[in-house]
Amino acid sequence: MAYKVTTQTPASRIAAIVGAIAIVVLIALPFFAGRGTIQDMFFILTMLVLAQFWNLLAGYGGLVSIGQQAFVGMGAYALFGAVILWGLDPVPSILLAGVAALIIAVPTAFFAFRLSGAYFAIGTWVIAEVVRLLVAQWKTLGGGTGTSLPRSATRDMWFVEMIEEALGVRSAAARDILAYWLALILAIATIGGIYWLLRTRRGLALAAVRDNTEAAKSVGVDAGRMKWIVFLTSAFGTGLAGGLIYMQKARISPDAAFSVTDWTAYVIFIVVIGGIGTIEGPIIGVLVFFALQSLLADFGSWYLMTLGVLAIVIMLVAPRGLWGLLSERTGLHLFPIRRRLTGGQLTTSEE
Amino acid sequence: MIWIDTIIQGILLGGLYALFASGLSLVFGIMRLVNLAHGDLIVMGAYLILVLVTLLGLSPFLAVFVAVPLMFALGWFLQKFLLNRTLGEDILPPLLVTFGLSIALQNALLEGFSADSQRLPTNALTTASVDAGPITLGVMPLLTFASAVLVIVGLNQLFYRTELGRAFRATSDDATTASLMGIKPANIFATATGIALVIVTIAALYLGLRANFDPNIGPARLIYAFEAVIIGGLGSLWGTLLGGIIIGVAQTVGAAINPEWQILAGHIAFLVVLLVRPRGLFPRAND
Numbered sequence: 001m002a003y004k005v006t007t008q009t010p011a012s013r014i015a016a017i018v019g020a021i022a023i024v025v026l027i028a029l030p031f032f033a034g035r036g037t038i039q040d041m042f043f044i045l046t047m048l049v050l051a052q053f054w055n056l057l058a059g060y061g062g063l064v065s066i067g068q069q070a071f072v073g074m075g076a077y078a079l080f081g082a083v084i085l086w087g088l089d090p091v092p093s094i095l096l097a098g099v100a101a102l103i104i105a106v107p108t109a110f111f112a113f114r115l116s117g118a119y120f121a122i123g124t125w126v127i128a129e130v131v132r133l134l135v136a137q138w139k140t141l142g143g144g145t146g147t148s149l150p151r152s153a154t155r156d157m158w159f160v161e162m163i164e165e166a167l168g169v170r171s172a173a174a175r176d177i178l179a180y181w182l183a184l185i186l187a188i189a190t191i192g193g194i195y196w197l198l199r200t201r202r203g204l205a206l207a208a209v210r211d212n213t214e215a216a217k218s219v220g221v222d223a224g225r226m227k228w229i230v231f232l233t234s235a236f237g238t239g240l241a242g243g244l245i246y247m248q249k250a251r252i253s254p255d256a257a258f259s260v261t262d263w264t265a266y267v268i269f270i271v272v273i274g275g276i277g278t279i280e281g282p283i284i285g286v287l288v289f290f291a292l293q294s295l296l297a298d299f300g301s302w303y304l305m306t307l308g309v310l311a312i313v314i315m316l317v318a319p320r321g322l323w324g325l326l327s328e329r330t331g332l333h334l335f336p337i338r339r340r341l342t343g344g345q346l347t348t349s350e351e
Numbered sequence: 352m353i354w355i356d357t358i359i360q361g362i363l364l365g366g367l368y369a370l371f372a373s374g375l376s377l378v379f380g381i382m383r384l385v386n387l388a389h390g391d392l393i394v395m396g397a398y399l400i401l402v403l404v405t406l407l408g409l410s411p412f413l414a415v416f417v418a419v420p421l422m423f424a425l426g427w428f429l430q431k432f433l434l435n436r437t438l439g440e441d442i443l444p445p446l447l448v449t450f451g452l453s454i455a456l457q458n459a460l461l462e463g464f465s466a467d468s469q470r471l472p473t474n475a476l477t478t479a480s481v482d483a484g485p486i487t488l489g490v491m492p493l494l495t496f497a498s499a500v501l502v503i504v505g506l507n508q509l510f511y512r513t514e515l516g517r518a519f520r521a522t523s524d525d526a527t528t529a530s531l532m533g534i535k536p537a538n539i540f541a542t543a544t545g546i547a548l549v550i551v552t553i554a555a556l557y558l559g560l561r562a563n564f565d566p567n568i569g570p571a572r573l574i575y576a577f578e579a580v581i582i583g584g585l586g587s588l589w590g591t592l593l594g595g596i597i598i599g600v601a602q603t604v605g606a607a608i609n610p611e612w613q614i615l616a617g618h619i620a621f622l623v624v625l626l627v628r629p630r631g632l633f634p635r636a637n638d
Binding site: 115265310316 | 452
């Protein structure tokens, strides 16, 4: 009998079609949306990328890091270094940002993997602090006060002139649109890449390590190597996002680029609120996060207080987050990774 | 001579860090809980003392006696009704809940007291110093260090000489079996966090008397405390004191070379110990 192993469900097929339409709309967005919308979408997309990578670490790899700001900051500074010191164009420098974060991730993992569980979390934080303090000593990039991208570099950036002419916008708006498109590419690649990873053999191994490390080891999964793969992948992606975020900001300082609130606390709240350990969770989380920020941003510290309390409540009441609640009730998975057997007739042997 | 002075200042500073760390170490030792809000609780303790000093016109040293039972109660309720619900095999819930607590507490303090730095009022005692041969020692640093030693002696006595201490150790080893012997782990955990917050209050007193504080300095105190615990080896209180001293000396020596290197030097010392002795200087036999 013909049977096959599949991960597709009717819901996931519909989700794929809706997703494809959404992507087309998002690509076309700069043609009909204003500059403010583009900037908001840039923020949402970059936070989504950071959240997906933190989720890969904590939700799938079981590595709760509070040191993601090390990779954001390192990526951002690598981009500024490449542009200011080597005169490279900011756009290709984003790749260098990822590589720099990857390079810093190797010693970070080497130290932090010596600490287990909760201490790993604070260990990554300490290392992020060390990187921040070291970067603040880098006088050619402004030391503790920071620096800006030179005007000539931002003006002559790749593609900017093309966008200016094609859309009939000013240079500053064209730069925002370029950054937005790059963020969109990065977000799609991130979600696609993580989904692909989870469906491969390695993804299966990763889920096994998350659910029970000892049992996974006993069937031949190299748990230590999985941790390295997840940590380095996540650092690379976070570094790319860091580079891109600061390419758009065009101004950097160690305190902002290595901010634990902006690059780790927000990201953790997004994932926890949306639903940890799922791809859908961070997407829901970033939308809730953005809505809360739009509503409460004027209230300053009340906003962060609300986020903190909300994260506590969600963790206690619905540890799988908003998406987990929905998914439990309806059995819905937009990015299914569970392998199911379909098509075979299970009753044939009785005939 | 200046180097001996620097190193002694560092050792005394280590006493403060050991005070920060003892509460963290106690809670981790008994329930394997890492409280990421520990630093913010210290800062909150400092504000509580400040409020009591301002409202009641007490000296900070007397205000502590009012603050201690309040903080004990806070710790007890926090553990009993919030943190106990996060304990289990999965490390995510306690980490994320205490992280949420840390951010919420920081911003609540910011809202209540603004970002301005505060300081507990000083008197003749807090600025006094004694001459010990060629070097001069501040009374406050000496008092801090003595308090750290007293706290550690007290905790060790509590652990190994009292019924409560026996319950602590039993629950730490095996909560299920301990509960068969009539111990309620939930209450034991609540008491442990209560005691941790008593130590936090003592730490807060010295934090507030020695330097300025504002709502944002909590996370850095958590990091120093954490480094001291890891250097000393999980579960060893005397190790924690030594860990605090190592961080303190590294910071003062670093600052003596270049003021910008103070904090960095402490972190580097921690990383070096982690490299050479991953389990700390005095690790418990099995954990």
